[in-house]
Amino acid sequence: MAINLEVNGASYSVEVDPQTPLLWVIREQVGLTGTKFSCGIAQCGACTVHLDGVPLRSCRVPVVAAEGKSVTTIEGLSREGDHPVQVAWKEFDVPQCGYCQSGMIMASLALLEKNPNPTDAEIDTEITNICRCSTYHRVRQAIHRAAELMQTREA
């Protein structure tokens, strides 16, 4: 059956089993591979995207649940990597292997949109993505820096 999706502002109509996880539709039918597969059980967060602005783990969400809603992936942040979160990530040279970082950035952005100046404790509660290289130390610093950059941009 055809499912209508909006991904990063563009409309798609895809012919898939409606139970197909949103992740796979984004990666295969829509063709955006920045969102990663890792655990398949909504544990690690490598597949984090925003659905109507809310972060979720797309490996466990059937695509039909995204019908008519707006999906934002890492590719939707900026074309040139100049979104404040991406700028902060580059400033602190956060990624190591980088595989989890799309999800980490999307989770961090969702936190910053809800809470423009999160404390360390709030970061601890809200950021539950796994990074096996353990870039956590720089992720934390970059979230604080992104908060500054986002406030500057809005000011």
Place this chain on the structure above:
Amino acid sequence: MSKPNSKVSQKNSATIDRREFLTTTGLATGAFVLGFWVPPKTADAAIIAGAPWYEEPEVQEINAWIVIDPDDMVTIRIAQTELGQGVWTSNAMMVCEELQCDWSKVQPQYASANRDARESAPEWTLDVMGDGAFDPIGGGEPLFRGREPVRGIPDSLYRRMRTNEASSVRDGRYYLQLAGAEVRERLLLAAAGQWGVPASELTAKDSVITHQQSSRTTTYGQVAYLATETPHPNPETINIKPPSEWTLMGKEQNNLDVPAKVTGELVYGIDVRMPGMKWAAVRACPVYGGDVKSYDFDAVRDQPGVQSAQQLPIPDPSLLRGRQFSGAVAVVADSWYQAKTALDQMPIEWDIPPQSATSNTADMHQELMDAMDQPGTVRVDEGNVDAATVSADKIVEATYSTPYLPRARMEPGNATALVTDGRVDIWLGDQSPQETRRSASVITGIPEENVYIHLCHLGGGFGRNGNGPQAEQTIMIANANRGTPIHLLWTREEDFVGTTYRAMGVARLRAGLDADGWPVALEVRTGMQEDGFGPTSSFNDTSRYYVPNYRFTNHMTQFHIPCGTRRGVGQAAHEFYRETFIDELARTAGKDPYLYRRELIARTDLPHRDDMIRALDMVAEMSDWGSPLPEGKARAIALEEKGAEASGTATISAMVHTVSVSREGVVRLDRVDVALDQGFSLINPLSVKKQLEGQIVWFYNDAMHQANTVLNGRIVENNFDRFSVSRIKEDPPEINIQFFETGHWMRGMGHDRATSVQSGIGDAIFQITGKRFRDLPFSQHDLSWG
């Protein structure tokens, strides 16, 4: 040998003719250059843009490492694999340092493993030392004869295309510096020839060549075409810079691939897309050594998108360094989700070896413990341990255990392969492409010269890749579907089957102390399975801490779980045993663990003794060692070294871990202070800091959370719900790193630092709760107190 011994149940033939396929893509994209096939750029332009794999250059290369475009853009070929350790940047820095090119116009690219099969290394690189080697002249200009031979394949073009043992810098620095210097000299010769002046009057900086006397300048891009035809008369006379003259290396450089990692554009193996590509999902027998008894493809063949099913034999262990994995079944479909869904529903019966069918952790652990009661293989026997122990004032004995541990990198195993009658193309992240090249040749019968490996960055490595059969399985499927690109992807659960493990290990340490609490005898017994890696690590040369009578024995068993080179290898477990035992001795003796270690190092005549003392002193000062802490908080110290008992290369560090344990038993690593030996100089200190931060948490996980257990022959914890990985909330809030210079070349940074988190947390738990735990992970114990 042509096709593997496998059954293929074909639903319909979706294969495309190789010639038609190549013609179509070639015409559409102009991607054929010199007959070298690269992925089409139009079909998936957005995806392919972030691909780092080898492409034939549009202008001629100057040597096998360097291509310079007319606009001065320099392409540097990297023969190791980027898996987060920063080799993409540090290897490029080594070349650039000598090439003197503009660092802002450097573009790394993977070296071709195919060319490596077809071309020999230039003569002038053959004797350049690798493996850090002994460095009689202070890490500077290389001598060209009589060196330690390089390991790997010393006369193939890129010699050792393997990424392991934290050796990329150690193995590559001299010859990559020389590769850059050779091109620089040829550019200078070319410019000198053009201007009719001696090359010795020219200088090169940031890709600009200057002849001061005549105020003439040109750029690398302008003379590169001349340099391709200007051989150096005697490359062996070229000197490379000693560290004192470095301008780029030794300074923090942001990693060149980070921009592509924050936009999602970087292509990992899992992201590769090909025209006409089909997806394969695989299930292997979860008990290693097991095989497929039967499967019922008819039950799922009519599901949407499903193409075929195929039985995959147990991969030839000789392709996998002797490791035995399992037989498997693959389902091929239009999309991966379709393939996986059909595979999940397809009935499969396994043929499980009876001797493995009932094995479990408790019995295996007991077997290891029993082996330690038997005579073992004597590795070191200095003095008379038995006599000294009998006459000791006090005897301390402790038994330690460490579990099986996986790498669990974030990117599950995958590869894409296209086999046609004359050639194999494989796209994957791979820590050992030369071995994969051989696998492809053996499985398909196509010579290695016709195997093309398109390397991708890895989504984590930790020693994993090159161990498991992801490439072999993919090639088997692609070989049975010649002409169709096949993308194999493991689920996370399958990834835990397709990997090797760090061996489960045990150790019994027994020391005799004199009346002052100093050891007079030390006996170390360690046990692991025979194919475990690093059974002699940490204990084999002599005792790190001074003891006049020392014996070390190995007690080996055999288990069916395949073992591999996980980050830290055997050393990580052995450091936990040793440093914990030293803490126990210090506490028995009533002495400060820092000063106890310091004195026992000072009593040795080890070649790097003074650097080890320096590391301990430095970290003690950094951490304010000995200052009071509130209740529920404690510090622990440890020394880390690799190679320091022998002469030559070594990496030395000392760490202090400040730990709190709540009354409820919740452990927090609050602060880590690190004093790290930087040898002559680090290449990219930023990458070193990131490696340290990562390894602190890596070994925190080993200490606190992680274990794989075995039940009925299979690994129990096979996804992140049962296999625990710490999140940001457990990251130490404070990490302080300081480097100190020493006079030796370093062993490497990627895998054996911060092992002391394990003993450090253990000793802090002891200080706070009064409980000493000797088996990891600590989270299995009740850590509450008060």
